[in-house]
Amino acid sequence: MIVRTRFAPSPTGFLHIGGARTALFSWAFAKKHKGDFILRIEDTDVARSTPEAVQAILDGMHWLGLDYDEGPFYQMQRMDRYKEVIQKMLDEGNAYYCYCSREELDALRENQMQQGVKPRYDGRWRPETGKVLPQPPQDVSPVIRFRNPQSGNVVWNDLVKGEISIANQELDDLIIARGDGTPTYNFCVVVDDWEMGITQVIRGDDHVNNTPRQINMLMALGATIPQYAHLSMILGDDGQKLSKRHGAVSVMQYHEDGYLPEAVLNYLARLGWSHGDDEIFSMQQFCEWFDLDHITPSAAQFNTEKLNWINAHYIKQASAESLAADITQRLVKLGANVSEQPNLLAVINLYKERVSTLNELATNIAYFYQKPVMDAAAAEKHLTNDIKPVIAALAELLKAADWQAESIHHAINEVVTQRQLKFPKVAMPLRVMLTGIAQSPSIDQVMALLGKDEVLARIEQVLK
């Protein structure tokens, strides 16, 4: 049987890191088995769903390169079909009308909570043989409930968590259609997973408790039960739950912060899944290796430090050419004027092994394209009066120098030898004058790229 997986977000916000990992695992599972990956937008909560959120999810998936074979399907466009199935369930006695008002239900729930029992519908409108139902009130438009079995257990072998068993007694008759006739989440999922032929449902483990209900409905409909794999959640850097209020960020924020999609993907792949000691691997490799057996059932804490390390790796590995367009944008954002010279590719190559994000890269090389911002502490420490004559002498030598890193190095060495100094004694003030800070790659290479005129101008600026 062909594998068919799906990612089914509700468009109430951006694609966050947890959703991205769920999508990644579903996607990889389909790829691994040469199956289909389906995108389904669960937008039945009209009040909270927005087109902007749909777009944000699409953007996030596109940035990560998580392409889908089918969809996006929108549940709001499948209303007719849901209503047909509801009618079928009504006809077959698997569903029934319930005329309880919200107030009535609230009171029931509160009462049960107080008594310390699990709040659930008491079945007062559930038809039973020999039972006399109350007279339907005129002013209530009824909801439709699924007639859940009352005995036995629902058992499934979760592909991540192992066997899970829940007693039907713990379940109640859930609402599958609202008073206005629109179907609810648990029902739409059932119809869609069934009719879209989903073979493995890979989703967050906040859905574990929905699974027995869904299985019961699937069985009532005579549908094939898919396999389920419930992924545990991702905690924030601080070990706290990620929520809209606390720490949850869009995957697009990682783009903005200068992370490469391949780094985010690689990091996410290793969060909760492993393949021996392998840490760095391509998505192609991941799709070959991926399986559900090596997913941890426990929650994982997000670790930005490690993401940074992986990102640094991918930046190092990337060609300057592939980074140039992105870096240009970031430089412009920093207010730098990216001109022909110094050559951006050469500058990127000089710096890409030293940074862990693209923002860091852009920030670090900005001084090539705009006047350096002088770090006060560095200036005070290195731009001492006794060194200024030395630099002035060097400037004279440089004026005549052939502008190559090697000849620049020679010029500096000449001054260093003449004055009987250590190399850093000259290199450090130079570094601060030219870059504004006390850290940079080899100063001769920096100077070579910066250009003779600019170097002399910057030295002059400080000396005068």
Add this chain to the structure above:
RNA sequence: GUCCCCAUCGUCUAGAGGCCUAGGACACCUCCCUUUCACGGAGGCGACCGGGGUUCGAAUCCCCGUGGGGACGCCA
């Protein structure tokens, strides 16, 4: 409260009863490289939640406890 799930270094994890003196990675520390800072290289620190079983033998299986999380909506 009720039900469900989870539990190995600070963090991500390896581990399917003997290969475990518990392995790798990030972080941290030391040293090396060096023109500063990084990068890189070599070392180091550091964990099986507790208690009972089962077994010749348990990080691995079972039970209890503890701790954490999730679910209990006319949200998804």
